[in-house]
Amino acid sequence: xxIHLRIWRQPxxxxxxxxxxxxVERVSPNMSFLxxxxxxNEDLIRRGQDPVAFDSxxxxxxxxxxxxxxxxxxxxxxxxxxxxxxxxxxxxxxxTITLEPWRAKAFPVxxxxxxxxxxxxxxxxxGGYTSVNVGGAPDANAIPIPKEVAEQAFDSAQCIGCGACVxxxxxxxxxxxxxxxxxxxxxxxxxxxxxxxxxxxxxxRMDAEGFGPCSNEGECEAVCPKGITLDNIAxxxxxxxxxxxxx
Numbered sequence: 001x002x003i004h005l006r007i008w009r010q011p012x013x014x015x016x017x018x019x020x021x022x023x024v025e026r027v028s029p030n031m032s033f034l035x036x037x038x039x040x041n042e043d044l045i046r047r048g049q050d051p052v053a054f055d056s057x058x059x060x061x062x063x064x065x066x067x068x069x070x071x072x073x074x075x076x077x078x079x080x081x082x083x084x085x086x087x088x089x090x091x092x093x094x095x096t097i098t099l100e101p102w103r104a105k106a107f108p109v110x111x112x113x114x115x116x117x118x119x120x121x122x123x124x125x126x127g128g129y130t131s132v133n134v135g136g137a138p139d140a141n142a143i144p145i146p147k148e149v150a151e152q153a154f155d156s157a158q159c160i161g162c163g164a165c166v167x168x169x170x171x172x173x174x175x176x177x178x179x180x181x182x183x184x185x186x187x188x189x190x191x192x193x194x195x196x197x198x199x200x201x202x203x204x205r206m207d208a209e210g211f212g213p214c215s216n217e218g219e220c221e222a223v224c225p226k227g228i229t230l231d232n233i234a235x236x237x238x239x240x241x242x243x244x245x246x247x
Contacts, residue, residue: 001027001093003036007052008100010109013116017109019098029089033076034059034066036088053112059084061225064160067167068113069100074164074223082162082225102163104172106210119209120161120177126205127198128181132190149187156184158226165220165228171212176220178206179236180228186239196246199239 003024010017024040031039034056041051057065061082068083070076076086091097099113107115145153159180166172182199185191191198214233221230 001029001088001091003027003088003091004094004096005040006096006098007112009052009112010101011050011111013108013110019100027088029087031088032059032084033070033086033088034084053110053114055114056084061085062160064162067102067162067164069098069102069167071098074102074167075162075225079222080225080227082160085225102167104163104166104211106172106174107163107166115163117161117163119211120163120174122209123174123178123202123205124181127194127201128185130185130190130194132193143189145188153184153187156180156187156228156232159184159224159228160226162225164223164225166211168219168223169212169214170217170219171215172210173214173220174206174209174211175214175233175236176224176228176230178202179232182239183232183235186235195239196243199236200243203236203240 005022005024006019007022008017009020022040024036024043027036027039034054037052037054044051054068055065057063059066061084064082066082066084067075070083070086075081075083077090078086101107101109101113102115104115106119107117109115157180159177161177163177165176166174182202185198186195216230216233218230221228
């Protein structure tokens with residue numbers, strides 16, 4: 001296949017960005033999307049041009065490292081899929097594909113399709129942990145947890161922190177990410193010690209980082225590669241009010 005690309009190029013955080021057009025020849029439908037970008041970069045390097053910068057690591061959809069907007073949708077057209085799991089068979093010969101970085105005040109562009117997502121790290125540092133010493137795995141597993149509760153906690157824990165929810169939200173809200181981390185620990189006995197201050201501190205940090213408010217429209221849930229639901233945001237709101245009103 002021949003694929004035409006319209007890619008956001010920005011040499012640095014303080015530089016002005018713009019779209020540039022490229023054409024990639026001999027694209028196999030079996031290529032992953034990132035392999036196609038690798039092919040483009042190899043051609044650019046051969047011609048003495050700067051390669052397109054993009055994040056990637058495991059390329060298996062489990063690390064949350066990769067992520068950019070493909071034709072207006074974070075991670076591309078496939079639901080519950082990261083961009084590294086997207087394959088070129090999803091496109092047709094001669095298609096033009098537009099690639100741009102996550103757009104959010106809290107995610108400044110570092111270069112091309114790479115953004116600084118360290119704001120997520122600081123939200124986690126504000127409270128996304130437990131201080132309970134549970135010992136080794138056998139000791140932790142000795143704490144009885146109902147199966148339904150364990151499954152709900154695992155569903156929330158699947159969040160990989162890729163930032164697609166922020167990129168899809170018109171307010172650039174991080175509520176889905178933050179709520180998944182809060183709900184995961186609030187459901188488990190190990191998370192009870194910091195339960196009250198956790199939600200207050202994480203929400204405060206989220207606001208301080210410049211993320212917008214949640215207007216409950218569901219774009220975040222629609223693009224989440226791990227299927228994190230809006231139920232987590234409802235839980236976060238309840239947890240916050242309980243903590244805020246607690247003497």
